[in-house]
Amino acid sequence: MKLSKAQIKQLRDLISYKGHVYIDVQYEILDHVACKVEAFLEEKPSLSLDQAFREVFASFGHKGFNELDASYQKMIAKRHWRYFWEELKLFLFSFKALLVFGVFTLFYNLRFAFESTNGWIGGLLMLFICFVVLLAGIHWKKFKKYRKYASFNTTGNFFAIVSFVYQLCSFSYIMLNNSLKNETIWSNYGVLAITGVLMLMYCCLFILPKVFERSQGDTEALIQVYGES
Template identity: 35%
Template structure:
């Protein structure tokens, strides 16, 4: 037998009741479950859809659909991490790397000509301050773009590297105090080590700022394709 549209809709709801609320995860599970349910109902026409669903669910083992859903999400994470590293290699070997040098020159010029509340700030210090401003606009952009796709694992898990991004950003922000002054500490001391950790973290985040819009757009495009298929 072939499942009707109403039966497929019911199956989606049953999958959702199991705790799988992401739309593309539901369809990934549905692809594996629907055929099995059709077989079960062919073998025993007296089975209701709910009974066939529970029987199919039990055949996936003690964890039910969890392994299937986790495997799907992990494949998304791996795919987008791969795209991030590919974008990084492309950026570092293209003319766009000049943008980093222009930023560095700008922050050096600011360190020579401006103060912050009467305090001299090093070029990396201005880099962190500029980064904080840029990140605010970036997250506004991210949430504006993502509000239509928050129900899709492809968008959410495709950008899972944001966790690491936020951690490195916090290191940059909290380390700003080690970059206040006329010179960057160069001695082998706690302040000197923290200053260079902050500079490294700040550099990583600035590079990511050039890459993330493209990666986000790829996540949007892929999710949009899935959305068009599922809504059809």
């Protein structure tokens, strides 16, 4: 039997009650569940929709719909990383790459102007944090609109890069401080190596907005399909 719109909405509500809060995740699960519910109702017309749903849910085992949820979000994560690498390739052949290179060349050449020999790392970190705060503010405005969709919500995972840069700078500060005291080879090549790594991190600040925009486009398409935001 074919489910009515009211029955489909009821199924979606039941899926939501199972803890799957994102709208696109609910519809992804619904695609799998609706057909099975229809089959159960065809086979046992005496069953209520709720009973048929319980039968279907039980057929997924003790994990319920969690594997479907995880599979969908994993697919989204792969898509975002594909966007990231595509945008990185475009960035490396744009004028923005020269801008980042220019900023780091300036910091590298002016590193002895800082009171601390490795104070340039702190300067780069402060600049990075300013950019991240600005990016997070822009992202948050969009997040409020699309927070009900996993297709956009998962882009927040990219902000883990902030923690990575902080740890990298802390490690660099300690290593450079020790190496400069002992005059090891790290003091000669370590500065250049860390500058190069941090340069790549700064490149991400230009790439992530593009990834967010493409994710926003995907989410807008889902809103058009599902009619909800």
